[in-house]
Amino acid sequence: MKALYKFLPLIALALVAISCATEEGVEAKKAELKELKTQSNEINSQIKELEAELMKLDPEFAKLNHKSILITTAQAKRGRFEHYVEVTGSVLSKKNVSISAETSGRILEVPAIEGMRVSKGQVLARIDTESIQRSIEELENTMDLANTLFEKQERLWKQQIGTEVQYLEAKNRKEGLQRNLASAKTELAKGVIRAPFAGTIETVQVRLGELVQPGASMFQFVGESDLFIEADISESYVGVLGKGDSVDVRFPSINQEIQTKVSAVGAIINPNNRTFKVEVYLPKVPMVKPNMISVLKIQDYEHNDAVTVPSHLILSDNRGDYLFVVVEGFAKKKYVERGKTFDQETEILKGLEGNEVLVDKGFREVGDNFNVNIAQQ
Known part of the structure; x- marks a missing residue:
């Protein structure tokens, strides 16, 4: 150890x-x-x-x-190309009115409620008109007496008894009472507020028991006829749109489309958002209601002999826009000048003839002069 x-x-x-x-x-x-x-x-x-x-x-x-790259192809097209402006509009009614009281009194009944659809003449509210009713009763009693006096005075005048002045006074009194009675009955009728036309109650501005005066707003009422669409268009399209131009309208909420025309074009630019108003005629369409959102598709450009390609195939570098075309089994970079784009198609102004075969799937993997193998589609 x-x-x-x-x-x-x-x-x-x-x-x-x-x-x-x-x-x-x-x-x-x-x-x-x-x-x-x-x-x-x-x-x-x-x-x-x-x-x-x-x-x-x-x-x-x-x-x-060069390793061959598997691709699919797409065809450049030559034909008609259309470009559209899409803007959001709102359905409005020319019969959008405020219903006001025409006589004074206390509210006795308000059968109308917000959002209720009513027909023409339907009662919306009733105002207390008891004092007018009493006045009518008094006028009717006085009218009976005036009629009796006039009839007697008329018989005497025909018998050449009495003076012409007495006859005319009796006649004038009777006719005056008739006019007063008619006015009172008209005033009585104003105590019942009715819908001026078929439509929808937007807002109710009075309550039961409230005292109203002539001119006081009671209801905001929107009619269901005479509808139109209003939209704001960018000032860059001034001169492009005109009265009578065709418009495609889509209502997303009811998934419905119609074709109509521009009925009016505003003459003033809104300085706040640099837009002008466009009014579009709206025919009677089931289920379309005031304030409904719509999408307007307005054509602002067309070319009957345009070359178009799928928009996603266009790439860019420091030199400009380009895409790849297939030539004898190779991908060739082709620089182009693009025009307008709509519905995932782009118009090519320069660089293509319209009969080229384009690299579709795999266009990001290829380069200039890359060997390509076209897959069976």
């Missing part, structure tokens, strides 16, 4: 030496690996540069070394 203790320091020194040698070997290998990776990156970069140069100089080399 004592002999073992004598060798312990030597064993420890040996272990330390072995550990140091191992660490030095690992670091050396790491450094060597790093250097090789650097050389590999440099070599790969040089290979890519040489391949790119050879592909430009030697088409056969490009065919052999």
Whole structure:
């Protein structure tokens, strides 16, 4: 055991030496690996540069070394292209009126409620007209007496008894009472508020027992006929739209579409939002109600012989807009000048003839002169 203790320091020194040698070997290998990776990156970069140069100089080399990319194709089209402006409008009524009291009195009854649809002549409210009713009764009694006096005076006048003045006074009194009675009955009728036409009660502004005066607003009433659509159009379209232009109208809430015409174009630009008003005629359409939202599609451009392509195929770089066309099994970058876009189709003003085969699926994976393989569709 004592002999073992004598060798312990030597064993420890040996272990330390072995550990140091191992660490030095690992670091050396790491450094060597790093250097090789650097050389590999440099070599790969040089290979890519040489391949790119050879592909430009030697088409056969490009065919052999370019991996074929699987794509689908789309066809450029030549034909009629239309562009539309889509704006949101609101259904309004020319019969949007405020119904006011025409006589004074206390509200006795309000059968109308907000949102209620009513027919022409339906009672909306009743006003207390007891004082007018008493006046009518008094006038009717006085009228009876005036009629009796006039009839007697008329018989006497025909018998040439009495003076003409007495006859005329009796006649004038009777006719005056008739006019007063008619006016009182008209005033009595004003105590019943009726719907002037078929429509919807928007707001009720009176309550039971409330005292109203002539001219006081009682109801906001919207008719169901004479509807139209009003929309705000950007001033950039001034001169594009005119009275009589065709308009496609869609009502999203009822999923219905109609075709109609512009009935009026505003002559003033709103300085707050730089728009002008457009009014569109609305024929009678079931389920369409005042204040309903509509979407107007108004044509502002057309070209009968336009070249069009799917909008999503157009890419851009520092030089401009481009897309890829298929030529003899290769993708070729084609720069174009685009026009208007509508319904995912874009008009091409320059760069295409309209008979080109375009790279569709896979257009983001290809590059100029890439070998492509067209998949069966």
